[in-house]
Amino acid sequence: MAETAGSSLISSWPASEAAWERTKASLPGGVSTGLRAAMPPHPLFFEGGQGSRLTDLDGNSYLDYVLGWGPVILGHGHPGLTEAVAAQLPHGATYGAGHLLEAEAAEMIIDRVPGAERVLWSNTGSEAAQIALRLARGTTGRHRFVKFGGHYHGWTDAMLIGYRTGPDADLGRGSLGQPVQALDDVAVSPWGDLGAVAELLRSRDYAAVFCEPVLCNSGVLAPPEGFLAELRRLCDETGTVLVFDEVITGFRMGRGGAAERYGVQPDLVTLAKAVAGGFPLAAIAGKADILERTTSGIVHAGTYNGNPVVLAAAKATLQALNEPGVYETFERHGLALGEGLGASLAAHGVVGTVHQVGPVAQCIIGVEQSATFEDFLGADQEFYNRLLVQMLRRGVFALPGGRWYISTAHTDDDIAQTVTVFDESLAATLAEGPPPVIQR
Structure with a gap:
């Protein structure tokens, strides 16, 4: 019973x-x-x-x-979500070619996320963070990046540095099998400490700063007053790409996510969890001059990127979240x-x-x-x-x-x-x- x-x-x-x-x-x-x-x-x-x-x-x-x-x-x-996916299924799971759902869903994201001019489709948050890093490196010509202690940007080798603890916690690694060389890629800064991150960025040695604008993975810690705005200023000053990891906060903490909630526009935003209501979809939204580089030298690939089933789910999810x-x-x-x-x-x-x-x-x-x-x-x-x-x-x-x-x-x-x-x-x-x- x-x-x-x-x-x-x-x-x-x-x-x-x-x-x-x-x-x-x-x-x-x-x-x-x-x-x-x-x-x-x-x-x-x-x-x-x-x-x-x-x-x-x-x-x-x-x-x-x-x-x-x-x-x-x-x-x-959810009825609207399941109906949208069911309506798409008889027309095929993926084409390996373009279809209008790609643009229709992207237009909905651009309408919501502050500063978004283009959208790049992917499948998971880990993938989205990885291509965001590659885009930042290709844009700036720099290699290393800054992240904050406890922030999670997926399970790839460099991104997992500084997240919680693990078998190699004394080294900053979260998993056995992470190469020691991954430590050379990243500097980990305390969340909310402007002085610490400013000192790192002023070396002009970093391609990007990644952060969860609200540290949801490790305590749901809101940013200190003015911190995100000052982070934006520091990145502008030093030519560093600012990436908001909104895999959790995107479309959850506001119609335009945390970027809208806190009034700060990053260069790139990674989106995943809420974007398709449970279907496997991720996106990178942001400046056109950065994202367009995937057509001129920066490789971004994926057989399942932008497939019509998950984009039908994304459209239905974003429509439902737009209800009064x-x-x-x-x-x-x-x-x-x-x-x-x-x-x-x-x-x-x-x-x-x-x-x-x-x-x-x-x-x-x-x-x-x-x-x-x-x-x-x-x-x-x-x-x-x-x-x-x-x-x-x-x-x-x-x-x-x-x-x-x-x-x-x-x-x-x-x-x-x-x-x-x-x-x-x-x-x-x-x-x-x-x-x-x-x-x-």
Whole structure:
């Protein structure tokens, strides 16, 4: 019998456990991406979703705040999205040639993203970041680039330097197999420290600065007042290409993403998660004189780039996000969720911080204050994982690490119910002990 949020507790997930045992015989760790193996108490397997809910193989229903790790911005099975994709499928999956959907979807992005003059289609955020770097190098004639600690720009060798920690964390590498030479490509600067990044850029040795304009991957840390504008000025002064990684923030934190929200125009913007409502699509938008270089010496290729199925999904997604009231509702729901989680921590005497920007929130437990990436690293993730299991038992599906995504399908009642479940789950987690480890 299916469970719903707030109903009787789910005690176990036998069908998911059986599915996981089966997939471990054919997939490394039984999952298609290693991050999913970290989902407590073990990876769950789902049969489908509708709106703000997912249903697992055992028939349990959950309010979903994972949303495919971000892309499902319209919720599951959105009618306009599914109809657009279904209408395209009989006409073929890809042509290896041009079609009008390429321009129609690109025009919608140019209309929304400040400063965008051209759009380059790709398939994933990692690919988008890689071609953005190549474009910056080809434009400036420089090789190295600057990024910020904790910012994620995909899993390629140079981009993974300085992201969280890993087996070679003392060297700044996040994965075994990353070549030591990748360290020569990048300088990692503290997020929000203008003096540090200014000192790097004034050497005029860097092709680009990459940043998440809101550090969503490591704490949902908004930029300090004026930081992005000053970063823009420094890049102009030193001839450095400014790249906003809006894989998460794009079309989520405003109609024109974080560039619109904070009033700063980068040279290039990478987009992915929200752009096609869950279908695999990425884009690089920005200045024509940079992006046009892919026709005169800078190689950008990809068999699946701009295929009509995902661009039909992109058009439908952007049309839905353009409906009146979407972003006002995102702000209201994000604020209600963030304030609700924070109030629950306070009511139970749990040390922690909740950050929220638009429809993305971050719950950081065990840290008295959390203003930096280093603060975020001090969170008690073991306690939070136990809390996640208690929420699962009560029908709420959320990410490890503390990040929450909200879709257009979530309702006021969903948010209120989720806050109640979080409060009940926090009480249950404290009762099973031990309490969070506090970082001072």
